[in-house]
Amino acid sequence: MPNEATQSSDSSKTKRRAPPCTLVIFGAGGDLTKRLLMPALYNLSADGLLDDDMQVIGVNHGARETDEWRDDLTQSLRKFAADKASTFHTSKLNDDAWNRVARSLEYFAGEFDDDATYTRLKERLEKAKSGNVVFYLAVGARFFAPIAEHLGRAGLLEQKDGAFRRLVVEKPFGTDLASAKELNRCILAHADESQVYRIDHFLGKDTVQSILAVRFANAMFEPVWRREYIDHVQITAAETIGVEGRGSFYEHTGAFRDMVPNHLFQLLGMVAMEPPNSFDAESVRDKKAEVFDAMKPLSPDDVVLGQYDAGPAGPAYREEPGVAKDSRVETYAAARVYVDNWRWAGVPFYLRTGKRLAERCTEISVQLKAVPFRLFRDTPNDALTPNVYTLRIDPAHGTTFDFNVKKPGPLVEIGAVRSSFDYGDFFAASANVGYETLLYDCMLGDATLFQRADSIETAWAVVDRVLHPDGDLPVHGYAAGSAGPEAADALLAADGRAWRALNSPTDDADQHNEEGQKT
Structure with a gap:
């Protein structure tokens, strides 16, 4: 008979995979993406919790090749694994787990305040394998409202045909009561409350x-x-x-x-x-x-x-x-x-x-x-x-x-x-x-x-x-x-x-x- 530890380990493997979706990260070149989001996706991949058809689109200003962005993230992740083994499964990068994430990556150049960025993004998402999309705002707080407004105007937050559209907003969510109310007003003018995920990493x-x-x-x-x-x-x-x-x-x-x-x-x-x-x-x-x-x-x-x-x-x-x-x-x-x-x-x-x-x-x-x-x-x-x-x-x-x-x-x-x-x-x-x-x-x-x-x-x-x-x-x-x-x-x-x-x-x-x- 397996011991309790074995039973616990086996039961964790039955945890269901996330549904297929496209993760769109605004701020793909930022510190948050490099130091936290990509290591988190890697760990989820190592645990077998990501769908094989998941795609990651990184939106950032400035032209850049996807291969260059992918290589930069790979090198950062290798160093991170060596320096902070406790946050990873081992002190050495699991190439299979990372490759499942790496091959899903695509760099998308665009300015956050340009209508053309969202028009092109909409065309790109229409070609995605899944209609499910998570928009992650890994950007400075000053961009939260403008990006939400552009996504709404472009119809990118519209949920149809059973697919979800979700918006993840980092803190700080306002700097006082008045600014928090205004930010909520702006976001909820374009998305339902059920679509908004205000994140607190604590x-x-x-x-x-x-x-x-x-x-x-x-x-x-x-x-x-x-x-x-x-x-x-x-x-x-x-x-x-x-x-x-x-x-x-x-x-x-x-x-x-x-x-x-x-x-x-x-x-x-x-x-x-x-x-x-x-x-x-x-x-x-x-x-x-x-x-x-x-x-x-x-x-x-x-x-x-x-x-x-x-x-x-x-x-x-x-x-x-x-x-x-x-x-x-x-x-x-x-x-x-x-x-x-x-x-x-x-x-x-x-x-x-x-x-x-x-x-x-x-x-x-x-x-x-x-x-x-x-x-x-x-x-x-x-x-x-x-x-x-x-x-x-x-x-x-x-x-x-x-x-x-x-x-x-x-x-x-x-x-x-x-x-x-x-x-x-x-x-x-x-x-x-x-x-x-x-x-x-x-x-x-x-x-x-x-x-x-x-x-x-x-x-x-x-x-x-x-x-x-x-x-x-x-x-x-x-x-x-x-x-x-x-x-x-x-x-x-x-x-x-x-x-x-x-x-x-x-x-x-x-x-x-x-x-x-x-x-």
């Missing part, structure tokens, strides 16, 4: 998707997943890198717009949502939309902004290429969010994200309330280690749970311990750059992991007052390589709480074990 991570499995597939969590038992929730997305040559982009965006109303709110939505009746797309998206609708609008007192100065990890943000010498753009953002509904009333969600921080760490920590009486008379309740359940999303993949036990010995000494689970200890590594599931689901027509227009606008409405305050919000300095500005610590301290340490899970557990209390 939701492509297996560990993010497992949030729903942890919550709703385990009876031990749901009874305490509410205000009666939970003190607060912390959601962290910390990076050690700086802006990495993207100073000019960051000067127009900043950490708050880049991360809070999209990535971090999406994580919050999955943590806070009510159980859906099923895992079909609309049921899940309806429940997340309810969370966003219940969020209290942020006030300036709920937000702390920071910008990294020179420190142990490198130079100041203002010294980065493309950054103004007097820039007040934030590279760090922290926020206190309340979800004003029956389950979460009074429970703060603390969000933080930043560049040039002490550790790279994306995680969600759910801290339970203290025990209600002092059984250990000489040990104050606040001296006991809080019970904290942490979902580690990146770079570590797994969970930890901190709790208290009695230390061995004749005295009643309380010691902090940690129970942990790592995905790598139980499951084979999966080749993944974060876009595989999203591309695959889009081809299948599963919109569960994609955002709807109403949720996009509601999320921007929550933060709009902070984006357009009566006066400028202060931007606090912090040393590159630190845990962030002191003002962010003060935000939680005012509530009698503190941020989780930005360090490795092992170091954190060692620290807790040294804090055992004696009674």
Whole structure:
């Protein structure tokens, strides 16, 4: 009889292939196409999930031969495989898997704002083996509305004869409430909401998707997943890198717009949502939309902004290429969010994200309330280690749970311990750059992991007052390589709480074990 691992492996092979379609990538010469979309297609091919008749048309300005584009992508992919073996099946490119993608590639020269581009593209798609088309906008945000308008005017978004036409839009989806509404208005003037897939690559991570499995597939969590038992929730997305040559982009965006109303709110939505009746797309998206609708609008007192100065990890943000010498753009953002509904009333969600921080760490920590009486008379309740359940999303993949036990010995000494689970200890590594599931689901027509227009606008409405305050919000300095500005610590301290340490899970557990209390 096959063991469980064998059965799991065999069952994964029954996953159905995506239907035949043509993937049209606007921005074929860009970094997103080279570093993420093509590796994702390669991994899907290696898993046998792409149809043999799939075609990929790369649209970009400037004349270029298909063979040249294909060779460039092949060389990039070979280097990527050697440098980042964990995102591929092996450190060496699987030629069979890549060749299945490579032979489907076709370069299509055209300007994004030229009607002639779309006329010629329509003629090309009429010759495709399948009438199914996915248009992927791997371009700058300024091109989203013009491309959608041109596609609509050319009739390229019209669905007929049972074939689908879908439009994938990258973030940022607007820069505030007004711009998000305008972008939605423009796109939905030419496509139905069911055709639009607003992508957030955070939701492509297996560990993010497992949030729903942890919550709703385990009876031990749901009874305490509410205000009666939970003190607060912390959601962290910390990076050690700086802006990495993207100073000019960051000067127009900043950490708050880049991360809070999209990535971090999406994580919050999955943590806070009510159980859906099923895992079909609309049921899940309806429940997340309810969370966003219940969020209290942020006030300036709920937000702390920071910008990294020179420190142990490198130079100041203002010294980065493309950054103004007097820039007040934030590279760090922290926020206190309340979800004003029956389950979460009074429970703060603390969000933080930043560049040039002490550790790279994306995680969600759910801290339970203290025990209600002092059984250990000489040990104050606040001296006991809080019970904290942490979902580690990146770079570590797994969970930890901190709790208290009695230390061995004749005295009643309380010691902090940690129970942990790592995905790598139980499951084979999966080749993944974060876009595989999203591309695959889009081809299948599963919109569960994609955002709807109403949720996009509601999320921007929550933060709009902070984006357009009566006066400028202060931007606090912090040393590159630190845990962030002191003002962010003060935000939680005012509530009698503190941020989780930005360090490795092992170091954190060692620290807790040294804090055992004696009674």
